[in-house]
Structure formats: C-alpha cells, structure tokens
Amino acid sequence: MIFEETKALQLRIAEVSGRRIQSPPQIFEDTSSYMNIVGGSVVRIGGNDYYVVTDARENRFGVDDQPKFWVKYATDLTTGARKVIKLVFYEEFVANIGLVRVRCKRNPQKEAFILDVVRDNPRFMQGVTLTDPVGNLVRVIDAIPGRSLFHHLTDLDMTHEAYFFQRLPDIMKEVIACIDALAELQEKDLHHGDVRSDHIWIEQGTGRFMWIDFDYEVSHTDYDLWSMGNLIIRVLGKDAHKVRDIERQPADYPLCREPIMPEDQVLLYNDRIANLRKLFPYIPQKLNDIAMRFSVGATDFYSNLEELSQDLRSCF
Numbered sequence: 339m340i341f342e343e344t345k346a347l348q349l350r351i352a353e354v355s356g357r358r359i360q361s362p363p364q365i366f367e368d369t370s371s372y373m374n375i376v377g378g379s380v381v382r383i384g385g386n387d388y389y390v391v392t393d394a395r396e397n398r399f400g401v402d403d404q405p406k407f408w409v410k411y412a413t414d415l416t417t418g419a420r421k422v423i424k425l426v427f428y429e430e431f432v433a434n435i436g437l438v439r440v441r442c443k444r445n446p447q448k449e450a451f452i453l454d455v456v457r458d459n460p461r462f463m464q465g466v467t468l469t470d471p472v473g474n475l476v477r478v479i480d481a482i483p484g485r486s487l488f489h490h491l492t493d494l495d496m497t498h499e500a501y502f503f504q505r506l507p508d509i510m511k512e513v514i515a516c517i518d519a520l521a522e523l524q525e526k527d528l529h530h531g532d533v534r535s536d537h538i539w540i541e542q543g544t545g546r547f548m549w550i551d552f553d554y555e556v557s558h559t560d561y562d563l564w565s566m567g568n569l570i571i572r573v574l575g576k577d578a579h580k581v582r583d584i585e586r587q588p589a590d591y592p593l594c595r596e597p598i599m600p601e602d603q604v605l606l607y608n609d610r611i612a613n614l615r616k617l618f619p620y621i622p623q624k625l626n627d628i629a630m631r632f633s634v635g636a637t638d639f640y641s642n643l644e645e646l647s648q649d650l651r652s653c654f
Contacts, residue, residue, distance in 0.1 A: 601635025
C-alpha cells in the first residue's frame with residue numbers, strides 16, 4: 339500500500355525499522371537517479387512503498403568492497419518483508435576463454451524475463467518486475483536469509499582432507515541440483531550469465547542452494563558451462579588454489595610432489611589450478627578428470643550442463 343499521509347508514512351517506517359524518523363523521507367517514483375536513492379528514502383512503485391535501508395555491496399572481496407548503488411536493501415512497508423530492489427544499471431565488459439572473447443552486459447529485461455520463467459522454482463531467487471513512471475524495469479526480489487556458497491566455503495575451519503570426506507558430498511549434492519536447474523534454463527535457450535560461487539545462496543533453515551542475480555547477458559551461452567566448471571573446481575578445492583599460493587606457502591600443500599604445469603590450470607582463469615589431484619592426491623582420478631575438462635590442457639570438453647551433472651552424480 340501507499341502511505342499518502344506523511345505522518346502515517348513516518349510511523350510505519352519507525353514501526354518496521356525501529357528507527358525514530360525525525361523528518362519526512364524523500365520519496366522516489368522515478369528511479370532513474372539511483373545514486374540519489376539512499377538509506378532513509380522511500381521507493382514508491384507498483385502501488386507500494388519500500389523503505390530503503392542501505393546500498394548492497396559486493397560481499398566477496400573483503401574490506402575494499404564497493405557499494406552497488408543500483409541495488410538497495412529495503413523493507414516492504416506493507417508486509418514488513420525484507421526486499422532487494424534492483425534498479426536499472428548498464429555496464430559491459432569482455433571475458434576471454436582461451437582465444438574466445440565473450441561480451442557480457444547487464445540487461446534488466448533479461449533478468450525480468452527469467453524471473454517470470456523461474457517463478458516458484460525453489461532453486462532460483464524469486465521476485466517481481468515493476469515499471470516506474472518513466473519506463474525503468476525495477477526488480478523487487480525476496481531477500482533470502484542465509485549466505486553465499488563462497489562465504490560458506492571460506493569460513494569452514496577445517497583441513498581440505500577433512501572437508502573433502504566429511505562435508506563435500508552434501509555440498510556437492512546441492513550443487514548438482516543447481517546445475518540441473520541451470521540445465522532447465524539451457525533447454526529454454528536461456529542462461530544465467532554470471533555463474534559464481536557467491537551467486538549461489540544457501541537458505542538459512544532449509545540449507546537449500548539457490549541461484550541469485552541473473553541480469554548479465556552474454557554473447558556465448560556456453561559461458562555458463564565454463565563458469566560452472568570454475569565453480570566446481572572451487573568447491574572441490576574448498577577454495578581457488580593458485581601457483582603463487584604453493585610458492586609462497588608450501589607448508590599448506592604438504593602432499594604436493596609434482597610441479598604445476600600450464601596445462602594444469604583453469605582455462606577460464608589460468609592463474610588457478612584445475613589439476614587438484616596434484617595438491618590433494620586423495621581426490622579420486624575420476625573426479626579430477628571432471629575438473630581437468632575445464633583446464634588449459636583439456637582435449638575433451640562438455641557440450642552441456644546435463645553431461646556435467648551426470649558425471650558428477652556418478653562420483654557422488
């Protein structure tokens with residue numbers, strides 16, 4: 339609902355936020371100037387008011403994380419539910435897979451379409467797309483309580499060997515379910531566009547893994563498959579391992595007896611090691627072979643996500 343009276347709006351904000359509101363909040367119906375929509379503002383769209391709490395941040399890279407000014411954490415003033423509001427923002431970049439250049443760009447229309455396609459699918463974030471008075475597609479996403487797979491892996495305080503035998507099977511079961519969900523998108527000629535471990539969210543309570551953030555459109559839809567390979571290698575390794583890690587901290591890799599060669603590294607990110615069996619020889623050869631199909635030295639490649647899922651299921 340819309341709170342037309344200023345006093346009623348202030349009282350409702352105080353009720354849901356626990357903050358005393360001294361002055362009337364600035365209300366935005368036109369969301370074009372997303373830099374001006376700051377904490378304490380109200381976004382009025384789709385016949386509803388949303389109280390903006392703060393900007394989202396890239397929470398993957400530590401203390402130097404930059405705010406994502408076009409993504410707002412907010413509260414639905416009607417229901418009190420936590421929301422993520424994604425405003426229109428465009429950017430483009432190029433990624434390289436070997437000699438192939440992949441053009442990537444943010445596309446709000448693409449994400450809006452996928453939100454409709456995956457509605458009620460428990461493996462994807464859920465939300466609606468609303469249009470502001472000047473035509474901006476604003477995606478209002480249900481906030482998922484929990485944290486990313488990236489942070490879950492980095493926060494596990496255990497050796498790789500303990501992780502591999504005690505935790506990996508359950509984690510990989512959920513990851514395989516996420517691969518299958520992406521395969522369903524592929525069957526519809528759709529793609530995620532930005533497959534990363536911090537774009538899998540682990541729902542608190544259920545432990546279910548869910549995909550978030552699919553506004554990137556890429557020129558090569560196989561980019562999802564190659565990015566998934568990189569994610570699998572991270573999950574198998576509990577982290578991304580690099581040659582310089584071995585050089586700087588050899589004590590962390592006491593079982594590494596062979597030199598890392600160029601062909602042992604990940605094709606998509608050739609500073610990372612795909613041949614994890616050289617670091618952790620207890621990794622079965624069959625499982626390591628899956629990782630090596632995403633390496634610089636690969637000669638046999640996956641043609642789709644379903645093939646990858648089938649091979650992983652045979653190992654778990």
